Amino acid sequence: MDDISLAEDLRQVIGELVRAVRAADTMPSGEAALLGHLDRGGPQTTADLAHLRGVSHQAAAKSAKGLLGDGLVRAEPHPTDGRKLLLHITDAGRVRLQRERAQRADWLNTAIGTALDSDEQRRLRHCVPLLARLTTHITGQ
Template identity: 65%
Template sequence: MDDKQLAEELRLTIGGLVRTVRAADTMPPGESAVLGYLDRGGPLTTAEIAQQRGVTHQSAAKTVKDLLARNFVRAEAHPGDGRKFLLHLTQAGRDRLADERRRRADWLGAAINTVLDADERRTLEAALPLLSRLSTHLHGT
């Protein structure tokens, strides 16, 4: 298999895995994405969230409004621009995100345990640093 074929197979396989895991989520994709961004990167504006998600400001604002109503995020005045608000993850949002991540990991872990034998699990574990390096490289380009 040449590099282009390998790349396409990797893209299809990882894409399929990600879509399958996300389909089992109990949270709407936009909500889990916003909570994840705030968890990983700290406070953000709605415009920054929209840019990171690649959605319109209106779409991000609707998601943020829903998260505010459920007390998963809180807004405070932006220190450098009074027209903007910084969104912060609340403890309730952090707990909800942790529950979703734990549920995903449990579900995927059960599948790994059911489908893969010990040698295959070790192979998968050995591939993780390689996938991480690829991801880091692609994220930086």
């Protein structure tokens, strides 16, 4: 297998895995993604969140509106630009996000236990640091 084939196979399989794991979600993926960014990065504007997600401002605003309506985020005036609002995750938002993350992890854990034998699970565990290092290299973080 050449390097390009490995890269393409990895891209395809990881994409399919991510989409499959999202099947366990109980909230729209855009809303879950915004909550995740607010949880990890702190308060942000809708424009900032759109940029982080690689979606249009309108798509991010639609997700933010749903989260605001559900009390999962709150908005307050931007401290240096009165035309903007900063979105903050609420305690209810953190609880909901944790529930979503736990569901995904539980669902994936069940799949790993069912589909892979103990040797395959051990080998998969050894791949996680490699994937993390690859991600860090790609994102520059």
